[in-house]
Amino acid sequence: MVRVIKQETYDEVVKENIEELEMSPEDAIEDAIKQFEAQGVDLTNIIKDLVLNDTSDMILSCLKKLETASKDNKNCENIPHILEKLKTELDKDIARRIYAAKQNAYSILLDLMKSNKNDINILKPALKTMTSLMNGHPDLLDMAGIEFQMQILDQETNVSVIQVLLRWIRQCCIKHEVNRQNLFNADILNRLKIILAKENATGSEMRDACGVIRALVLDDDLRHEFGKAHEHATHIARACLSVATGLLSKFKDDKGVVGDIMLTIATLVVRNEFCQEVEDAGGLTYILDVMINHPDTEKLNWQALKLLKALAGNDNVKAHIVTSGSAPLIVSAISRFKSSESVVAAGFSCITALTLKSSSNAGVFYDCGAPFIIIDAMKQFPKSENVIRHACQAIRNMAVRNNAESREFVAYGIESLLNDALKIHGSDDVKDEIKAALRDLGFKVQLKEQWLGKGVGLKND
Template identity: 65%
Template sequence: MVRVINQETYNEVVKENIEEFSMTPEEAIDDAIKQFEAQGVDLSNVIKDLILCDDRDLVKTCLDNLRSSIEEKNSEIVPEVLEKLKTELDKDIARRIHASNLGGYKILLDLIKEFKDDVTVVRPALRTMTSLMTGHPDLLDEAGVTLQMEILDKQHDVPTLQLLLRWMRECCIKHELNRQTIFNANALEKIKRILMREDATGQELRDACAVCRALVLDDDIRHEYGKAYEHATAIARDTLDVITSLLSRFKTDRAVVGDLMLTLASLIVRNEFCQSVEDAGGLKFILDVMVDHPDTEKLNWQALKLLKALAGNDYVKSHIVTSGGAPLIVSVISRFKGSETVVSSGLACISALTLRSPSNAGVFYDCGASTVIIDSIKTYPKSINVLKQACWAIRNMSVRNNMESQEFVQQGVEELLINAMKTHGLELENDVKAALRDLGLKVDLKERWVGKGIALSNDRN
């Protein structure tokens, strides 16, 4: 079990080193760090150089000033103090934890409530709150969620709304209970209003989409079962047509289009949702993006993510290939072969489109997909993700395509896969062996369970 200490304990040891052992501040800090690390203490939540600062505790000073401003109902110095506090909080998680231990969350919450009609205070306060909760989302409580919903309802200042959405997104990352609380507070209805506004700016839409994606994350290891699927289903039913229509409206804005595609990819978790995007012209738009922006790496990666998600529907999967998607996908992987992210997403796309579809696999063979997959394995021999996706693509392209699958064999795939298995061991063993098996190559399969050779009896007294 990891051992931790608080800031006061650490400060006392440093102070003791200086006063009793006549060490310089730098020597005292270095010695304290070595002492605690030797004892197995995790110091990530401690500000190690606090004693070297001109203001020994700038975080505390800032929070005290903010508390006084709230009590005196005077906002004159608040923006300047908030900027100083945010700068400190952005330095490391230790300062954020220190600030929260000093009541920073409640102070900022009270500050926003007290000066809710003054955007010169609310904006920097929201920025500072986001900094405070970055990597530290446990602070959010019912009062915070209530405030978020109130601002969404009553605030019409666009920059303020954007800052609020960024705070909400940060609250959702790696925190399942926050996601559920925010979702249950009817956040979807309020976010949908932003998506539907005719005068909504591109950046405002990007921030709203980011919250939608954050609400469907499943990244909190403290909870075995989350509600990502339920959230995605509810959001998709309410917003899928709106988001798809925005693709055409913002087609000249690459950043917005990319975020919209990522959001759609995270929401289409049901068969009918894939069909809805297809029916609304989403597939044609995606393929046009890949044609019109051949040199934009991020946009092509986002398009690949959405194509893979759309492949969850068998009809749409077939239409992607018959519409000319296969050569575009192979071309993207080839053009951006230096990007591990793009290559991995491209191989995942091939795998999804050829799953249980020999005809689609045949088209990918004709497009030279086998060569691209082999090159990807050679280029990224240390990337587990690329190698796994390559194995799955090889499997799906080989099943019921025995003759065509010899292209992989002729290009030396057997040696490449065996070397990959030797390098990564158990982490990749099952995937490699399955690929070798479906290619018709020799593979040593292990029986995971065998009997003990003892006859079973069914005696009854």
């Protein structure tokens, strides 16, 4: 069990080191940290350098000034400067953010924004400061905060304010299932749809809206065994998928926006019909155009591969992806970015999805020289569990129904490569994938029976 202490306890030990042992402040801090860590104490929430720079006084001072300003609306010209000072402190570490939260920072900032919602010069920096406060600490959001967020989305016309607000909302969704569900119940979906459908929407605005959409379909809160990520993705897809696909054409010259849109669509195509809807809207053509027109942009190619893999969940779309000429583009992307672990893993995963139960698709990848490229890329990351797993899955799908063509893997020395990987990852979860690839290629492999039984006959009473 993790042990925790209060800030005061830590400060007392540091002061004792300085006063009784005559240590310098730096040495006193280092010694105190070693003491507590040796005792198994988690110091994540502790401000460790408080004795060098009394941050707590600055945070408290800023909060008191903001609280006073929100009540009497005086000295408003100083508020942006105070907010900036507070944000700078909050951005330093989670310990300062937790300390500020204990000093009622959330309520003070929310009251300040409510009383100055028509003053952009205060509202905008206040939103930024609130986002910093809740970075890694989303539990602070309450229904009053959600109501205010929806109110600003409905009433505010300044694009820069909307963007900052969307970043705050996104921060509230990360690792917090309850916040995601409460925001969804507050009808954030229709408000996001309005932003996506705006004729004069800017690219940066689209990116922030897409960021919120992806955050709403996360399933990263360990405190909740069952979330609503799939349900949220389904609702959003039905409302926004065709609109989002159309944006690929609208922002085709903006690499950052196109990449974010592709990644967002990939998180939404959680059902068979959604994959078909994206293709019907011309999505496949846009994706392939991106890979053709931006061959040297690593992130964009990674995002395109992720989306192609997601769309391959529909068998009809999967077949069309390959017949549309995507196989050479995928193989080429893996080859060009073979030093990028993320692109290589995404490429292998894409090949796996496209060749699943499809010998004809696998044949196309053989014709494109995929075996050599897969082996060459695997050599770049022999210790990467992620790359080796996806590579083995791709090899299996390409080999299992194409015994004759699979000899290409043998000719390029795949056996020794897989056996070397087995030595490195023999104790990892990926070892079963390596053994399965060896088996499907016809090599000798020692398979362990998971359950042998005790040799006792069963009785039927």
